[in-house]
Amino acid sequence: MSEAVNRQILLVEKPTGKLGPEHFKLVDGAMPAPKDGEALVRTRYISLDAANRAWMHGATYRAAVEANTVMAGGSIAEVVASNSPALVPGDIVFGDTGWQDYAAVPAKHLTKMPRMEPMTHLLSIYGVAGLTAYFGLLHVGKPKEGETVVVSAAAGSVGSIVGQIAKIKGCNVIGIAGGKDKCNWLTAELGFDAAVDYKDGATFKALRAAAPNGIDVYFDNVGGDILEACLALMNNRGRIACCGAISQYDGVPSAHGPRGVPGLIVVKRLIMQGFIVMDFIDQRDAALAELQSWVTAGKLKVQEDVIDGFENTPKALIGLLAGENRGKRMVKV
Template sequence: MSDNINRQILLVEKPAGKLGSEHFKMRHGTIPEPRDGEALLRVRYISLDAANRAWMHGATYRAAVEANTVMAGGGIAEVIASKAPELARGDIVFGDTGWQDYAAVPAKHLTKMPKIEPMTYLLSVYGIAGLTAYFGLLDIGKPKVGETVVVSAAAGSVGSIVGQIARIKGCRVVGIAGGKDKCDWLTSELGFDAAVDYKDGAVFKALKAAAPNGIDVYFDNVGGEVLEACLGQMNVRGRIACCGAISQYDGIPSGSGPRGVPGLIVVKRLIMQGFIVTDYMERRHEALRDLQSWVTSGALKVQEDVIAGLENTPRALIGLLAGENRGKRMISV
């Protein structure tokens, strides 16, 4: 990274089908000057998330990413100059830095972070991934001791933490993931009671065997056919936390699943709720207290997938959408 050049990765074209490296290009620009109320940031780590792909479709909980603009993305960054009284040089912050070396961002859009080592934990277990898992499971799922909790994309950044928190809370935990290696890792390393490989097909049947007493809480990261398979096995007064729908993000959705939702929700008196982690930011300290305690005690294992080099960000996101990662994937800039 040069001291006077700002490398930026642009989304040059919105993909109609699957995301490819041809949809991005690198541009060399100048380092921005912060205006009043802004801080100049040097980006240290960029978060890679399935939501990055959803932003290309259109407005979600944030504005759509438009063609020929710097690709949006959350990051951990260091303040190198500040024109905002609440931030000083050397502070560590989280914000929408975009895929670039440097960014000038209004201080009101930044969250000052504690100085924790390794810094990567601020994006994984103590960042959006950990907070999403914590509040989605505990606030919406409300698991009770002895209940069965199922989580999809269980080897990913959020799912791997959801399953471990459910175990800490005394639940039987079943993970759904892609491939035997991931499923074996969930049960042997992270303490899941069972794992279902969706790539084998017959998810409904495999889930029935893994959760013979039905499902009390389902944490949904994928939507589609997996959501349909879980809905059919929910217990009366079950809870479904809807976090994402990665099966629908990249390319043209298949249109299959979930069917029969209204009838199942009524008959089984299910609660199905979507959420966005930013809704809970005022309570983040309560989550961090618990998460830090569990990590320190060894009850919660942290798995990260750190890829070096800003130039590798497009490939790393494409790989994440294909399910390459275990745990939280991020770029070290």
């Protein structure tokens, strides 16, 4: 690759229905020049997240992605040149680089990461996925030993970590995932106590059988009908950590959210709280230390789904939205 070329993937139009390859275009852009206070970085691994799709709908906790711009996304990148005293060439950083080989980013918007092998762990267990699972479960869900914890999208990047942390904390853990293979993997490999296949169509019945004593903590990654099923089974003073609503992101969202919510929340004195990982960023170091100790002790398995080749990024995101991945999906640039 000539050093003067910067491959970029543009979002050429915002999808009204399901996301498809036709919504993206691979182009050769100009090499960015870092201004004062910025660093020029080269992307190494691009993070793929359901939230990428949500950004196309409009502003969330970040600005919306507009048509004919570089598709937004976080990545692990290496500093090539720096006009900031905070970073030097060779530093490894996490930041919102977008889907491109090179980006010029203000140094204050880049998080310096430790050098480690495999580097992919910086996007999964020690990145946004691991920290989202850690803070969402422990600080929002607040599970106690012996309680029943249910997590949806349990075979995904966040859900697979949430369930394992809940087991470490002595909880009874039930995962909800799509397909028998994923469900078997949750129980056989990751140590979940039970798994419910939502593709079977009888989610509520299967959940009730798996959680005969009700649900104390529900970690919600999907919203929609699954949230509705879990709400009905919540115990008094149960906690719901709202992390995402993937069922509503791609294509035409279902016409309703959970029905009967206000009544249930009052009668059962439930706490339902949304959060994003940046809320807890001041506690990041302590969380990373604990995650690292669990991985080292073999209590927490890291599952990654690395797709090779920058040009495969759109297809990899479309596949993620269709539930193809196990664990954290990313693209090796």
